[in-house]
Amino acid sequence: xxxxxxxxxxxxxxxxxxxxxxxxxxxxxxxxxxxxxxxxxxxxxxxxxxxxxxxxxxxxxxxxxxxxxxxxxxxxxxxxxxxxxxxxxxxxxxxxxxxxxxxxxxxxxxxxxxxxxxxxxxxxxxxxxxxxxxxxxxxxxxxxxxxxxxxxxxxxxxxxxxxxxxxxxxxxxxxxxxxxxxxxxxxxxxxxxxxxxxxxxxxxxxxxxxxxxxxxxxxxxxxxxxxxxxxxxxxxxxxxxxxxxxxxxxxxxxxxxxxxxxxxxxxxxxxxxxxxxxxxxxxxxxxxxxxxxxxxxxxxxxxxxxxxxxxxxxxxxxxxxxxxxx
Amino acid sequence: xxxxxxxxxxxxxxxxxxxxxxxxxxxxxxxxxxxxxxxxxxxxxxxxxxxxxxxxxxxxxxxxxxxxxxxxxxxxxxxxxxxxxxxxxxxxxxxxxxxxxxxxxxxxxxxxxxxxxxxxxxxxxxxxxxxxxxxxxxxxxxxxxxxxxxxxxxxxxxxxxxxxxxxxxxxxxxxxxxxxxxxxxxxxxxxxxxxxxxxxxxxxxxxxxxxxxxxxxxxxxxxxxxxxxxxxxxxxxxxxxxxxxxxxxxxxxxxxxxxxxxxxxxxxxxxxxxxxxxxxxxxxxxxxxxxxxxxxxxxxxxxxxxxxxxxxxxxxxxxxxxxxxxxxxxxxxxxxxxxxxxxxxxxxxxxxxxxxxxxxxxxxxxxxxxxxxxxxxxxxxxxxxx
Numbered sequence: 255x256x257x258x259x260x261x262x263x264x265x266x267x268x269x270x271x272x273x274x275x276x277x278x279x280x281x282x283x284x285x286x287x288x289x290x291x292x293x294x295x296x297x298x299x300x301x302x303x304x305x306x307x308x309x310x311x312x313x314x315x316x317x318x319x320x321x322x323x324x325x326x327x328x329x330x331x332x333x334x335x336x337x338x339x340x341x342x343x344x345x346x347x348x349x350x351x352x353x354x355x356x357x358x359x360x361x362x363x364x365x366x367x368x369x370x371x372x373x374x375x376x377x378x379x380x381x382x383x384x385x386x387x388x389x390x391x392x393x394x395x396x397x398x399x400x401x402x403x404x405x406x407x408x409x410x411x412x413x414x415x416x417x418x419x420x421x422x423x424x425x426x427x428x429x430x431x432x433x434x435x436x437x438x439x440x441x442x443x444x445x446x447x448x449x450x451x452x453x454x455x456x457x458x459x460x461x462x463x464x465x466x467x468x469x470x471x472x473x474x475x476x477x478x479x480x481x482x483x484x485x486x487x488x489x490x491x492x493x494x495x496x497x498x499x500x501x502x503x504x505x506x507x508x509x510x511x512x513x514x515x516x517x518x519x520x521x522x523x524x525x526x527x528x529x530x531x532x533x534x535x536x537x538x539x540x541x542x543x544x545x546x547x548x549x550x551x552x553x554x555x556x557x558x559x560x561x562x563x564x565x566x567x568x569x570x571x572x573x574x575x576x577x578x579x580x
Numbered sequence: 581x582x583x584x585x586x587x588x589x590x591x592x593x594x595x596x597x598x599x600x601x602x603x604x605x606x607x608x609x610x611x612x613x614x615x616x617x618x619x620x621x622x623x624x625x626x627x628x629x630x631x632x633x634x635x636x637x638x639x640x641x642x643x644x645x646x647x648x649x650x651x652x653x654x655x656x657x658x659x660x661x662x663x664x665x666x667x668x669x670x671x672x673x674x675x676x677x678x679x680x681x682x683x684x685x686x687x688x689x690x691x692x693x694x695x696x697x698x699x700x701x702x703x704x705x706x707x708x709x710x711x712x713x714x715x716x717x718x719x720x721x722x723x724x725x726x727x728x729x730x731x732x733x734x735x736x737x738x739x740x741x742x743x744x745x746x747x748x749x750x751x752x753x754x755x756x757x758x759x760x761x762x763x764x765x766x767x768x769x770x771x772x773x774x775x776x777x778x779x780x781x782x783x784x785x786x787x788x789x790x791x792x793x794x795x796x797x798x799x800x801x802x803x804x805x806x807x808x809x810x811x812x813x814x815x816x817x818x819x820x821x822x823x824x825x826x827x828x829x830x831x832x833x834x835x836x837x838x839x840x841x842x843x844x845x846x847x848x849x850x851x852x853x854x855x856x857x858x859x860x861x862x863x864x865x866x867x868x869x870x871x872x873x874x875x876x877x878x879x880x881x882x883x884x885x886x887x888x889x890x891x892x893x894x895x896x897x898x899x900x901x902x903x904x905x906x907x908x909x910x911x912x913x914x915x916x917x918x919x920x921x922x923x924x925x926x927x928x929x930x931x932x933x934x935x936x937x938x939x940x941x942x943x944x945x946x947x948x949x950x951x952x953x954x955x956x957x958x959x960x961x962x963x964x965x966x
Binding site: 280306311312314316317319320321322323324325326327328329330344347348351352355357358359360361362363364365367396397399419420421449495496497 | 685712713714715717718719724725727729732734735736737738739740741742743744745746747773774777778780781784937938939940941942944945946947
């Protein structure tokens with residue numbers, strides 16, 4: 255395949271490919287069948303793979319994840335869709351107490367090759383509970399792996415890699431980019447490994463760390479900074495647990511400065527972990543403390559003011575300026 | 581009958597009465613507390629002398645596992661133990677109704693069911709001693725690991741049953757092939773969302789799962805009246821599948837009812853809720869004190885319903901058991917008790933670095949670094965001690 259695709263199309267094609275390749279792969283969730291999911295990510299899959307493999311579920315998140323645990327124990331590879339980020343909390347117990355611990359508890363006898371897809375983040379003008387960034391809650395849980403895609407090509411490859419992974423993967427999809435940009439997917443170019451971060455723009459003066467929806471923001475900030483003669487390196491983390499620190503540390507050792515941008519609340523978020531690790535590993539290379547830009551430590555606000563909550567280009571550039579001023 | 585003011589019908593407590601020790605007229609029973617064989621129009625069946633002796637042996641040995649484990653906890657060999665005293669019939673009846681290809685999802689008190697599945701009781705002790713989180717292979721025994729979070733496993737059971745449907749091992753008519761799942765939980769768990777969601781999923785997909793609720797009347801200190809205004813088995817109807825209340829202290833009735841429910845599931849007719857009406861004679865776990873929350877009169881009344889003595893009386897009266905059998909089983913129980921005592925004390929503690937194993941199927945670099953760092957740290961003590 256070599257064509258222009260959106261993130262939604264990339265994920266859909268990736269799911270389709272995984273289902274074709276392994277009859278044990280099941281898709282499960284609310285409205286994933288006939289409707290094709292509220293974002294249409296599973297569009298057409300039930301028609302082609304049947305109701306036994308693309309399972310429209312009752313409206314019960316704990317039930318979706320808990321039954322997927324049983325299916326995984328029976329040898330299936332369930333891919334469950336949580337309709338919106340804020341709806342994952344009813345399933346939180348099943349995810350952190352059962353999904354995350356089953357392999358450990360059973361000394362490896364009961365693997366949990368499950369993918370939990372969560373459309374995450376804001377910027378779509380939604381009502382409460384539809385715009386959250388719960389990644390730190392899962393990245394803090396041993397036994398889970400957490401990844402976030404940021405573009406159509408990664409969406410296509412990463413969903414297939416996550417399904418093939420023998421560990422449970424929380425798969426975060428930046429919902430406001432589902433239908434935003436088209437990018438060329440050239441299947442002849444082999445993908446990066448799933449649990450790797452990637453430098454997406456080279457630069458010299460400071461390193462911007464981002465994932466999911468903030469990668470686009472960070473790249474826009476780097477464009478704007480370049481006009482003022484500031485050269486920013488941008489890293490798409492892609493994997494949040496485990497973190498792939500290699501490219502991050504290499505970059506910060508060169509630039510001496512790091513700014514982390516994420517939509518989640520700053521307090522105790524991924525940025526805090528990144529700041530700690532960079533400080534531990536690059537202390538003598540740092541010219542400035544690692545700075546964080548993110549959602550404020552408030553509940554996600556009403557959508558008319560969500561642009562104030564979300565880290566935008568200006569707030570990222572402000573943090574870059576503060577870093578460069580040290 | 582009292583009719584409530586709101587006009588929606590009679591007050592439910594007036595209809596069903598407070599918790600009854602006899603289980604009410606709906607109770608399926610084949611053997612009375614006095615050891616008399618009774619008959620039931622729907623669930624009756626014949627039992628061979630060999631089957632009866634097997635039930636007797638299973639219950640006596642299961643009780644010994646429980647009393648030994650309780651004693652081991654008192655001696656500090658186990659951190660905690662979840663006692664099953666009084667629930668032997670409910671578990672042996674349910675456990676013996678299974679076929680090898682069936683699969684059980686237990687909570688943490690199913691020691692008798694584990695026994696029926698061939699899990700070494702020492703493996704159960706390991707969990708409560710704290711050497712692991714359960715060391716038996718669920719696939720080998722068709723018996724999952726104990727689940728501590730109340731009711732979570734009801735969903736796992738339902739999903740597993742959905743997997744059986746997709747594997748084509750339901751409703752084929754081949755008794756060697758058709759399979760079903762049992763989810764065990766207690767009256768307290770019936771209040772949990774996961775159990776209710778499991779009911780919905782199982783009903784919606786007609787999954788081959790038997791929900792086996794041991795209503796032992798108490799969720800730690802909370803009585804059944806705090807969980808339900810109606811008899812638990814009646815909840816099934818609201819979810820769209822049958823429920824039945826069986827005398828959980830009657831191993832014959834429990835066996836017959838569970839076997840029928842399992843067969844229904846294997847035949848592709850969907851879930852059943854079995855409420856085994858019983859009583860937890862001991863504490864919830866060895867950490868609590870039931871004298872603080874319940875009357876000794878109740879305990880004394882339930883003692884008269886003891887599952888082992890009623891079967892023994894029936895067998896002796898009918899020439900199916902004699903002193904020789906009773907002595908032989910007792911001797912076997914003594915040997916088992918000895919093996920558990922010695923085996924428990926001999927269990928090695930895991931090594932500190934074992935905690936890093938099996939977190940992931942594909943270990944992360946982050947965890948590998950942590951393990952190596954801790955190993956190096958531990959090594960400094962060994963060097964210092966030299």
